[in-house]
Amino acid sequence: MSVFTIEAGLAILGLALLLVEAFKPDISRRTLGLTAIAGTVLALVLFILAPHDTASLPGFIQPWHQLDGLAIFYKGFALVITILVLWLTLECAPYLTRFTLDGKLAEMFSLPLIVCAGMMWMASARDLVTVFVALELVTISFYVLVAFARKSAFSLEAGVKYLILGALSTGVLVYGIAWIYGATGTMSFDGIAKALANPATSKTAALFGSAVLLCGLGFKVAAAPFHMWVPDVYQGAPTPVTAFLSVGSKAAGFVVLTRALDAFMSAGSIIGSEIQALLLVIGALTALLGSLPAMFQTSVKRLLAYSSISHAGYLLLALACRESARFDLSSGGVVAFYLATYLPMTVLGFLGLGIMRANGLGEDLKDFTGLAKRNPLLALLMTLSFASLAGLPLTAGFLGKLFVFLGLADHGCWGALTCAVIAAATGFYYYFKTVLAMYTTEGTDVPALSLSTATKAVAGALALAIVILGVYPKPLQGVLKADKAAVVAK
Amino acid sequence: MPPLLFYLLALITLGFGFMVVTGRNPVTCALSLAASFVGLAALFLSLDAYFIGVIQILVYAGAVMVLFLFIIMLLDIKTEEGKKVNFPAIVSGVFLAVLLALQVVMVSGGTDLAGKSAQTAPLALAEASAKMGKAALPTITKDLKAGELPDAKLIGFTLFDQYGFHLQVIGLLLLVGTIGVVVLSKRERSTAP
């Protein structure tokens, strides 16, 4: 069974679930959710078993899809985050249903599957057309998902903002694609790389096109100054959707960005150094603009949104540092590694938020007060998540940052490194502000908060992933190492 | 194409576009947009993109604009009269637009791509038929030999020959859109079943 079949199957499963819900409206959301999860888990298993080379894909898809290390990693990544988001939806269901149409959640289980398929296609795209259609599939699905809790004013507002700004960025993206195409005469990444290596190519047009294109993609990954939507949308969207946006959509954006930059910054590219400088500027700016405003946040969900921006900054900086002989990982590999570490910690954070909402608490800092008393385990897990987000050593978050910093230092990008360090330092402040709140005991009487065994298991697994990735990253690095050879060979 | 015609079409496109941006009444705006898109479609035609031009009119000036008008009517949205105008927003919008336009003009002027014209890069239909050889459909070859540009056929051929996967995805996307519209705008049942 080829990987493509699995992806298509996933999309079909999504549609099937919709149909089932349409014709059998009284089906319980638990059944739907668990079916979706089971389907995705099955897809994951099949995906792992399936052959992992481009030749195994159906012939008609081969010109557009590739199955390199990066693609395989991100496809797996997309499946995992989808499973977690579906689980998170189930966790959040008790309060989400208050805001949805007729108290139903069917689309919350089916659309993620389609989004997942879209992200998997993005991961292996070889040209801008494929990127565009897969990206739009994901984006439009997200328009729906963000506004899904439509009876909540926040969700609706987030939907509107995401819609307008998203559409604006789509316009920018297409305009960028147009100019890239104009400058290079092709839309495939390989072709672009080849054309850019040709000195006859118009440099101004190529620069203009790539700049505009990067602006469009920058919006998707929340790069400054295209990040303004992130806090509002993340805060307003239903928590599972926020997690999905924050991890899945961002990862998908980054895989496209990686591929585009591989083309723009390939050896001998006429615009390589300008693009690198741009990435450094944008990355540093993003890291700072993500961190600095977060200091005053009282909403933890919004705080996580800012954190997500700031992490995007580090990732952009990682992309700015091209391959060095001294690392096993290509810059794409570093990004992938970072995202892999980013996944468990972010999802765990949002899972915590969801659990709290489901237990009648809010998402504000003051709701976190005394969490350690309500449920020590949850407090411990959340601590772990925040410590990792802050980049505390021995957690997953540190290694990703370390690789980024190492890369920057190796390339002598001291200015960007300084900004990144300042951003990270600020990060310590706001993450630990939250942690502190959790352990604060004075104040209100705090009713206990209980977790189901399944929740404990999922949260525990995520926490374990954080620790394991933090202290034993060798296997993950091994997976990603293969990619570098491919990049170098190219 | 005669420059005068081009300038006329550009004027229609941009002029009505300007009316969209400045119009007080949403209906005026929608109709201006439709008119602007008609001008744009004409520009497409002038670029030998007949199919795209037609689609532009059918989809945009037709379907999309109707949808807009429908919603405007449905929601009975009044003109913005009476509401105070956000002056800084207008100033900054104009400012950015001017800057952006200037940039595009500069970039267009700064690259030799821009010098291409129908005279310097004419379509070579006859050679094309030869070059495409057997790869193309017979009808296309026939049209090409006849000196006509089988635009729709070529696009269709490209889409279905190469972009089958993308079409499927677009189909899925439209489906998602449909579901979304239903989920987001359906009236809630007054009582739960």
Next chain:
Amino acid sequence: MITLGHYLVVSGMLFALGLAGVIARRNIIIVYMCLEMMLSAANLALVGFSRFHLVNGLPDYTAQSLVFFTITVAAAEVAVGLAIIVALFRSKQSVDVESVTKLQG
């Protein structure tokens, strides 16, 4: 003589015009129209480039395929977007951008 440059300038101006509208207008529906204008401007640039990037002496139809997709996607976007706007209008009785400023800071 009309060159590609002319088209690009028109496309750029249309794009800029759309941007101006997006920024300046308060009515979300009109903002949305302006966004459509921007997309169309991008399409114009694409078609222009495709016309003058001859493959075998013919316009490059891969680019035109993208235009085709763009128009379709735009249509879908409009549908979803208007649905959201309708939902917004239902809850706020307004389609003013200033009616959605609760999320901030």
Next chain:
Amino acid sequence: MNASIPLLLPFFSALVILLGHRQLKGAAVLISVGSSIISFIACLALLAAADDKTNNQLLLPFIDVGHFHANIDVLIDKQSRGMMFIVSFIGMLVHIFSLGYMKDDEARPRFFGSLSLFMFSMTGIVLAGNLLMMFIFWELVGLSSYLLIGHWYQKASAAEACKKAFLTNRIGDFGFMIGILLLFGANNGNVNLFDLETAFKHGGPLALGSPGYNASFTTAAALCIFLGAVGKSAQFPLHVWLPDAMEGPTPVSALIHAATMVAAGVYMLVRVSFLIEASPLAAEIIAGIGCGTALLAALMATQQNDIKRVLAYSTLSQLGYMVMAVGAVAMAAKNGHDGAHAAEPGHPAMFHLYTHAFFKAMLFLGSGAVIYACHHEQDIWKMGGLRKHMPVTFWTFSIGTAALMGVPFLSGFWSKEAVLGVAFDSGCKVLFLMGAATAALTAFYMTRLLIVAFFGKPRTESAHHATEAPMVMILPLAILAIFSVISGYDVLATPLQAMKPPHVEGHQTVLVASLLALIVGVGSAIFLYRGKDKDPISIKLFANKFYFDEIYAVIVRVCQDRLAWIVTALERVFVDGLIARLPTAIVARIGAATRMLQGGHMQGYTFLLGGGVIGVVYLVVYVLPRLGH
């Protein structure tokens, strides 16, 4: 005989007592006294030991890094042997005396523990084979002095006095340490006394006249080391602690603040006399300071009313004598009075130190007996007529006084002769004249003390009811009285091998001057004080000790407390402000500003987005290519 017994025995005694005196109770006293007696016996045996200069006996390793060794090793020569005898002997007597004197004190075990600690530390100084070891014990005697002065810590004056003593000594130690560091550096990391002496003696690499000699360095080193002695031996300007130290129990004053510890400074100076001889300037300064201290202290003593304070100023004055002798010997050596200096057979400073130790310890113990008898009354004007009530004390006290005044044929006479003689030889007549004046003053204030306290009739009830002290207190007095007489003679000088310098006899001028001084002093005192009930003369300047305490209080307040206040304020404002608060405030301000971007208004967002696109394009297309990227 191994020198470790007198060193380690008191150490363990101190350790056991100080850590376990609650449990030990009375046994503590026995342990301490016993250890002092055994130590004394060991020291007697040590007297017979041979010189051992080159191969220092290693007792304990301390620091051992690379080429650097600083160990607890002992240098046995005539000076350490003699000093050991004095220390252990007087120490033993004071221990015994204390049995009586501290009988009623509840904290007796603590007292004896501290006393043992002192014995340990003092032995360490005496035996020290290198300067570092000397410094270690130097500090430890400071600690034991601190503990003993502060024995009655509940009394505010005692608490302040012990603090003052420690801190003043610290200032001295500051200099001592710098001196050690300089010598350490100059002598390639070797501070063994013997090796240093070799380096500074004729032909040594650092000796006067050798190519490696550096005058300013040598002077600096000598003066730094001397600063240590200034602190410990309470020389001007660090003399202020010693009178206050009289807050301690009187046996402590006798042992530590009269006979031994304060003399350690002199002992140390004699130990490093090679250094002082290498620097003429330092020698002059040392002699000058010693002489000045002697005179100043004698002047102050004339107007003191507290019996112990009179003795304390007298101690200061005598210590000044010794220090002057050290300087004078070095000066004399330069002047070619070769026989005067050095070692064979004795050093006048050491000679005076020994004799002084006996009679001053005896005087203090005597005063202790008086205070004990008068129920802890110390004001001499509230005594009087004790001669009849306490005959033994009186006689012993008189012998001590006579010895201190330099009455011929008593020990003090010989040693004072020696000091004045060497001052005469030094070539600086001022030294000699001031020394003689001091001698006259000494005779004056001691006679005054004797007359006021012991003659006449009792002026208070407590003096009236005074009775002779118990045997354990009398006995040490008597023994010391004997030694005060004989210690100037060969009887004791021979076994101590270090006593009488050869030219004690024979200096006519000196002899005449000292006799004259004695007569003038005694005569004027008798004339002024006989039969008086209150002080007939009042010189505020002397009574208030030249206002040193007040001046120092101002200095401390201004240079330390006020400065500390200012520095603290500056630190808060500038260091904390610039390093911590300002950056935090800036970051917070920027954070707040960036938050304004997130105003929630869509028009703002679209504006930023569009502006961002334009900015990025501008940057990439127009700026970066020009920057040469």
Next chain:
Amino acid sequence: MSVLEIIIALPLLAALAVWLGAPARAASLGATIVNLILVLYAVVQYGGKTGLAFTCSHPILENPALSFAVGADGTSLILALLTALVMLAAIWQIQDRPAIFYVSSLLIGGGALGAFLTTDVFFIYAFHELALIPTFLMIALHGRAEPAQRKAVAWKATIYLGAGSLVLLAGLVWLVLEFSGGSKLTFDLEALRNQAKLTPLPDAKQGQIFFLLLLGFGSLVSLFPFHSWAAPAYATAPTPVAMLHSGVLKKFGLYGLIRIALPLLPQGAHVEWVQHALIWMLLGNILVMGLVTIHASRLDDTLANSSVMHMGYIFLGIASGSELALKGAVILMFAHGVSIALLFGLCGRMRNQLGTLEYNKLGGLATHAPAFTVLFAFGAFASIGLPGLTNFAGEVMIFLGNFTEFKAGALTPLQWAVILALWGVVMSAVYMLRAYRSIFHGSPATGLFMIDPALSQRVPFILLAATLLVTGCCPWLLLNLMKSAL
């Protein structure tokens, strides 16, 4: 499997167990006692050896080469011993406190042990950070002040330490990049050292990196002027945290300089501008903070500021770079750790019993609490630098070490600094004796009553005091562990 791994793991596992519900006191005490025994075993085993011992390595990443590698030389063992001692004392003295006190103490101790006993730069750094978290939480949650104030204090400390750590990270990354050599990045300290020996950097560059590391490590050690977090943090921190942080964790920065910066950048500290900067900073520590300490009017302020001040001496040893001074610095680290832990422990007890530490409200405690007084005296006199207690040995070695290279008549700037620093010894006597005088001497203040701790509660303090005495009289016991040149 090496004994060091057990030593590192034991407190961390115990912390986890206690958090999950094991009996707090028994488990913590048991673990720390066993730990102390294990450390002593390691110390005895190491004996007079040189170089690294008990090494063991588990690679966790190939390139950049990262491995969980443990190993100890004399310096690390001395600090491990310090940690084990202070951790035991800190845990033992806890009375009637929630389990989080035990957990945090174990975590701080475990983190410190990890930092001292691993030989991979990454883990050295990581373990230190691990230990900072509980420090921060404990100050903020259980500090001795109003909630708002203690949180502010905790934040200040954490921001300082966090920022310092990041600067440090930058410096370490630079080192790794410079010294990895060949094509592979490595974090292994030994590998980096070897490379540094093979291809030393130019002096100017060494100076730059050294300065960066100095700033990073320095802020962790409260090097002037990056010290203003320390005094309020220690004054506010709960007793065991104050003991462990000031006594042990703070030494990490110095350890890092000695273990990482100096061997890799042997000329770094001798580049003129770096040396001058360091001299100014350490003099700031000694003289400025000395005066600030004199100004303090509460015992906790005095102790906290004095702890900042004494760091200056250790920096003096590091600045010198001579064998003698460096070993002196290690000894002083040990000594300061033990003595300040002792003092903070006693200070905490006083605060519990008396409720105030203001000098003008205290007095005469020696009358009712003689044993307490003796124990305090050990700490106070040790920190004054009294011979016979360990601090003296360290200080004197540092002073002497700065004079091993000497030219009569031309003192180097460092030697002048030593002379000025010696004045600091006088100042420390001033403030310590003032404190001692106002607390213990004089007549007992009315309304304040304090008795000696019960015998079992004296044990931790006796342990520390005895350590001071034994290693103070016989510093060669420690020096024997440092036979190899640093």
